[in-house]
Amino acid sequence: MQVGNPANLPLFHVGSVPVYGDTVLAPMTGYSDVPYRALCRAYGSAMNYTEFVPVETLLGKRSRNRFWMRLDKKPDEHPIIFQIFGNDAQRLLQAAQTILDLEPDIIDVNMGCSTRKVSGRGAGVGMMPQPELVAQTFSLLTKYLPVPVTGKIRLGWDADQRNFLQIGQIMVENGAALIAMHGRTKTQKYGGKADWDAIAQLKQAVPVPVIGNGDVQAPADIDRMKTHTGCDAVMIGRAAVGNPWIFARRDKADLTFADVATAVRLHLGEMVAYYGDWQGLVTFRKHFKQYMSGYAMPEKQLACLLRTEDVDEFLQVLAEMEASTALATGQ
Numbered sequence: 001m002q003v004g005n006p007a008n009l010p011l012f013h014v015g016s017v018p019v020y021g022d023t024v025l026a027p028m029t030g031y032s033d034v035p036y037r038a039l040c041r042a043y044g045s046a047m048n049y050t051e052f053v054p055v056e057t058l059l060g061k062r063s064r065n066r067f068w069m070r071l072d073k074k075p076d077e078h079p080i081i082f083q084i085f086g087n088d089a090q091r092l093l094q095a096a097q098t099i100l101d102l103e104p105d106i107i108d109v110n111m112g113c114s115t116r117k118v119s120g121r122g123a124g125v126g127m128m129p130q131p132e133l134v135a136q137t138f139s140l141l142t143k144y145l146p147v148p149v150t151g152k153i154r155l156g157w158d159a160d161q162r163n164f165l166q167i168g169q170i171m172v173e174n175g176a177a178l179i180a181m182h183g184r185t186k187t188q189k190y191g192g193k194a195d196w197d198a199i200a201q202l203k204q205a206v207p208v209p210v211i212g213n214g215d216v217q218a219p220a221d222i223d224r225m226k227t228h229t230g231c232d233a234v235m236i237g238r239a240a241v242g243n244p245w246i247f248a249r250r251d252k253a254d255l256t257f258a259d260v261a262t263a264v265r266l267h268l269g270e271m272v273a274y275y276g277d278w279q280g281l282v283t284f285r286k287h288f289k290q291y292m293s294g295y296a297m298p299e300k301q302l303a304c305l306l307r308t309e310d311v312d313e314f315l316q317v318l319a320e321m322e323a324s325t326a327l328a329t330g331q
């Protein structure tokens with residue numbers, strides 16, 4: 001299934017890269033791997049980001065560890081944005097150069113991660129209090145990389161240092177092709193309300209596309225954020241977990257269990273194809289819990305689905321649940 005822009009015209013460009021829709025899956029470490037990104041694309045996400053990767057890994061030896069695997073992609077996954085993080089412009093450039101052979105369409109610098117481990121050493125949102133570092137990073141990357149360079153930011157460090165307009169200007173002056181902004185400060189982490197007025201201010205202030213992010217929980221919020229902020233696209237993170245239909249602007253409450261079971265089978269199929277049977281099924285559990293949220297399922301079957309290490313058994317019990325739900329609801 002490919003949902004989206006019926007006229008098939010780009011809605012905006014990131015540098016020279018066309019984007020054909022207005023919803024984008026957020027980078028989410030632990031979630032936005034190859035299988036989940038494939039599923040979200042199938043339901044309508046117009047562009048995907050990888051999970052963020054530290055420059056230290058990219059400057060080390062290439063191996064199939066969990067960090068390098070974040071840069072795996074399907075051959076037809078376009079546009080794909082590789083997201084990297086670090087606290088040194090030269091090293092960010094070197095790291096980006098080492099991954100060009102993996103053919104990213106776009107390179108993104110993470111300037112939004114609020115965890116102490118990242119921001120505390122001046123990377124992620126820790127870059128925002130350092131305007132010179134931002135200028136140097138974008139000037140170097142845009143000068144030497146053959147692909148567009150973008151950044152994902154927050155409002156700033158805290159309520160007293162909301163410098164997103166200054167950082168946005170600096171990014172643009174130094175060649176950034178797009179800014180994605182999560183409407184919270186570092187100290188807010190994920191608490192409080194995302195500030196959509198700030199996203200509107202940024203959009204007014206910069207000539208490049210802006211992606212708005214934060215507190216999009218249901219399909220209606222997508223157009224609400226677009227209208228409120230004028231942003232070019234809306235980025236959806238937590239609300240898309242166990243709910244890829246949000247990219248198709250379908251409310252989960254309107255779905256039948258059969259719709260959910262279809263997505264579960266598709267997603268699990270992608271997981272197994274990518275990770276193998278056991279790893280694929282076990283890694284899928286956290287997604288499955290989210291698919292099931294909102295459904296009152298027989299406890300015994302649900303427990304079996306969350307415990308089994310056998311893909312055939314999983315599919316068999318899921319089919320039984322589907323059949324009994326269809327019987328009970330007449331669907």
Ligand SMILES: Cc1cc2nc3c(=O)[nH]c(=O)nc-3n(C[C@H](O)[C@H](O)[C@H](O)COP(=O)(O)O)c2cc1C
Nearest residue numbers: 026027028029051052152182214215216236237238
């Ligand atoms: C589990 C998790 C992992 C995340 N990992 C990343 C990441 O690797 N890179 C990044 O830029 N943002 C990351 N984020 C932030 C999201 O991209 C997004 O900005 C945030 O969740 C707010 O959007 P939402 O309200 O739609 O969830 C992560 C968020 C969550 C919940």
